[in-house]
Amino acid sequence: MADAHAHAAAHAAPPELRHHFVDLPAQREASSLGMWLFLVTEVLFFGGMFTAYVVYRSTYRRAFEGASNLLDIKLGAINTGVLIMSSLTMAMAVWAASVGKKKLIILFLLATIGLGSVFLGIKYVEYKQKFDHHEVPGPHFVVPHDENTHEPLPRQAEMFFSLYFCMTGLHALHMIIGVGLLTWLIVKARADAFSPRYYTPVDNVGLYWHFVDIVWIFLFPLLYLLGRHTL
């Protein structure tokens, strides 16, 4: 980037341009790369639990299949649909920001928050069921019975529920953080902080939200659909 260009941009420096960047495209490229690197850490963060899941599933296949069949597949499928829809509305919000339609940004952000809350609500219902059936790992865990053979599952079914709560719990926590970020975006959008020239925060929260959706795209089959063919 020739010096002249830098000087020109410096004079008409838009307010969002941070002092140590040459111009807005450089700043956007840096923040986007930064966000993707953060998502890499999230991939490996969930990756640790997926490793534990893969290992224990192959060690305790029957216990995992039996316990997986106890999960409510209807709620799981609905949740997947809800989350995909929220990904759509999030993508629309990012598009709206890129074309500078302030009302649409706020509308789609609100839709995303709504769908996210629906997801968390359904999650709460599922957790409530588990607490009632004493399927929560810990001192008062009761080994559940297999759905079709009505035989008690192997004791290691508790391992499945430990992993289930760790993975979906951490995923739900990421959803809650996402909803918080979306609310912060709405506040900034109402304050006209975004324009087609500068909407990096919306773009980055969008990337984060889509990532959380991708995690659920893998969690759903691995946790819910694992043993259905044995029914």
Place this chain on the structure above:
Amino acid sequence: MSQNGSHSRAPKAYFLVFAALMFFTALTVWAAFQHLGVWNTPVALAIAVTKALLVALIFMHLKSSPRLTILVVAASVLWLAFLIVITVSDYVTRAWLPIYPR
């Protein structure tokens, strides 16, 4: 996201991807109830990977991102594979060496 300020209509791709994702969700649920024997898990994983790719390429506009970003994403998948494959390889090969050379 390229600066296409003039673009007034929302990109059609979003709606197509949305429909595809919903379809794949239904597909994977249906496939789970089929007795595919040893193929149940690979099919479920394949569907999940395609859904993830759709979200990443279109919604996260990875398709139009600089090569460096794609390299970063590929690295994360490769490192996840390192972690899972090498750890599982320990478990798989534990029984290979029977302690008794009967």
Place this chain on the structure above:
Amino acid sequence: MPQLFPPEASSFAGHVDALYIFLILVTAFFSLLIGTLVVVFAIKFHRKSPDEVATEVHESGLLEIVWTVIPFGLVLVMFAWGASVYFRLSRPPANALDIYVTAKQWMWKLQHTDGHREMNELHVPVGVPVRLTMASEDVIHSFYVPAFRFKRDVVPGRFSTAWFEATKPGKYHLFCAEFCGTRHSNMIGWVYVMKPADYQAWLAGGVPGETLAAAGAKRFIEHQCNTCHGDQPGARGPSLNGLFGKQVQLANGRTVLADESYIRESIVNPQAVLTAGYQPIMPTFQGLISEEGLLQLVAYIKSLASAPPAGAAASAAPAPTPERKTIRP
């Protein structure tokens, strides 16, 4: 000369020390090479005047290749030698003397098949391969005898198996090498390697309790294992006579060798190693049988190995344990 090596008291120790000396030589050679080169260059090319400049040295790809290939070759030698020594350690010979070790927070309990029990002490005959089948009742411990150059972590939840063959009579240190809590440094003991005559005297001297297999038989009845595994025809569980050491066809298609780990797995996680042709009705006994109990059950089932295979002779009573063959001098 202060002692630099622990006593070489096992068949394995000599190989490890030879490998160690080779590695010391390589380390000494390269350390001295780099050390002297660095000092010589620093002195020879000492800056004479404040603004003296170095002379141009062109990079040479050849040199880079040389000092990549040579280390590469050397490390392959180290790897191969190390792997061969390691393989020797991990393949116990068939006729080894069985010792069952139970590691518990801050003590070692050792049981001989003929009923002798020892605490933090192990008496073994010289020249006889000894196989240790080890289990931990709480955390990870590690059975370490420096004189034998032999160490094995004892991971709770599974059997750890290792072997050694003592070659020099004497009294050697036994340490716990994996941090296991407050009195980790007190979980130590002695291994007494004895000439065969002394060993026989020691065996005769001590008053053995019931043999391990007998204790196992009692536990077998106590947990009503015989209701399914009593090998009467049409029993719900597979017969255990002549099972140990044979290949077993599993329900999921795999065939595994019936060794200690298989027996432990079928007691603790029976669904995973379900025998072909049987219903998955066996409950898991995880947490219900202590590690010592599992070792005794394994010893009992091993003692059934030489009993006639199932159905031939329906003997409900546990078969008498065959007398161990006398220890060869």
Place this chain on the structure above:
Amino acid sequence: MSTPTATPSQRVDYLNASYGVKSWLLTTDHKRIAILYLIGITFFFAIGGLAAALIRLELLTPAGDVFQAEMYNRIFTTHGVMMVFFFMIPGIPGVLGNFLIPLMIGAKDVAFPRLNLLSWYLFAIGGLTALWAVVHGGVDTGWTFYTPYSTVYANGWVVVTAVGIFISGFSSILTGLNFLVTLHTMRAPGMTWMRLPLFCWGMYATGIIQILGTPVIAITLLLVAAERIFHLGVFDPAQGGDPVLFQHLFWFYSHPAVYIMILPAMAVISELVTAFSRKPIFGYKFIAASSVAIAVLSFLVWGHHMFVSGQSVYAGLVFSILSFMVAIPSAIKVFNWTATLYKGSVSYQTPLLYALGFIGLFTFGGLTGLMLATLGLDVHVHDTYFIVAHFHYIMVGGTIMAYLGGLHYWWPKISGKLYPEYWSRVSAWVIFIGFNLTFFPQFIVGYLGMPRRYHAYPEEFQVLNVMSTAGASILGIGYVIPLIYFVYSMRYGKDAADNPWGATGLEWQTPSPPPTENFPDTPVVTGRPYDYLTGREEEAVG
């Protein structure tokens, strides 16, 4: 540099640009954050060092007579946790990386200055959380937190310490992220990848490891905390968990973590060797490629910590051969450093003494590492003092030597003052002698079979342990001396010129200490790096 040389005292620089605690605690200037890190890691080094002194005191006598066993276990755990997570890992990246990367690439600051300040706060909060746990009784699980002891049987502040490490793990992630984005997007015009100083290559490789490795220990410690709080059984064998799986997940990060510790040290050494031989580095491409190769290969070798822990024999073979492969790039680097000295114009200032010490000790430490990668030998020496000696040769003989060398080399740029040359050479020799006397005997006592983490040991090991403790006291004195004269030099030291060593590199073409925005206007880089021989002083076109 031909700018009007106003005496440093009047010139506005990043140190006297503003005063007051707020100006330091809310700064987003990478140079000030580097100073904050310097203070932070010196504080945690002192705590870790104190714990080390207590350990060596206890090991003077075979009987455990200075401390109860319980207390001794908590002391060595504190030594491990403080040194690894709050000194070694944030150390060179936090201090030298933060200060130098923007200067070396001609940028005004790192890519995300506010994130950089957040990284320091996360490091400080994490460190203080772990310190809180230590003060209230600490943990007795060792810095490795092996389960099921850490999850079921340990009764110390495991969860609080794990949370402290988890928080400081984020600091490491964000620092790595910051460096990677800075090196990718903020290089000055003309600063191509092949003109990047090797220090930046080393920090780039370190960034890769911080990003790809740290999350795995974050989730592992989270699972350990969840297991203790909610009684889950993820790693508890009584509920079907597998302790070896914990070791896999733990070492997947913790082995690359030792490369987070050594790669920045190697990066410093590349700079010191070429600056004090006043000669272009030998094999620039090979050293840069070696750094990245180490970063990648370091993720495939973690199993050599588990050869005797019940891991399968075949996995052991694979990990052993891969561990040998990761040693090759380190060997290439050592050979290239040595070749750089050949026909150089070598001057004996303190940074070079530390660099030469590093090359010697790192070579010896690295080669003993090869012994541990050898399957047959590791069975005997695993979890003995042989291992303790090996990693101290790499961490203390390597990383701390390089850190001190780098601190001396860039001290004029950081503080604008010169350190006293006489005292620094004395302390360098004291440290070198004390170090070898401390850790060489541990190789011998290790091979003799003395296990790690023992507070009482058989009598025949006493002589070697007494030598080690004697060495430790010398080493302790050796470390205190630089602390004294560095602080002294800030007040009474002679003012430093912009380029006291006559070295190349953009950081030497800005005043010492540099102004807040580093360069009056962005420099343009033309020549190749370390260009000592063509133009006498590479003029950076303003």
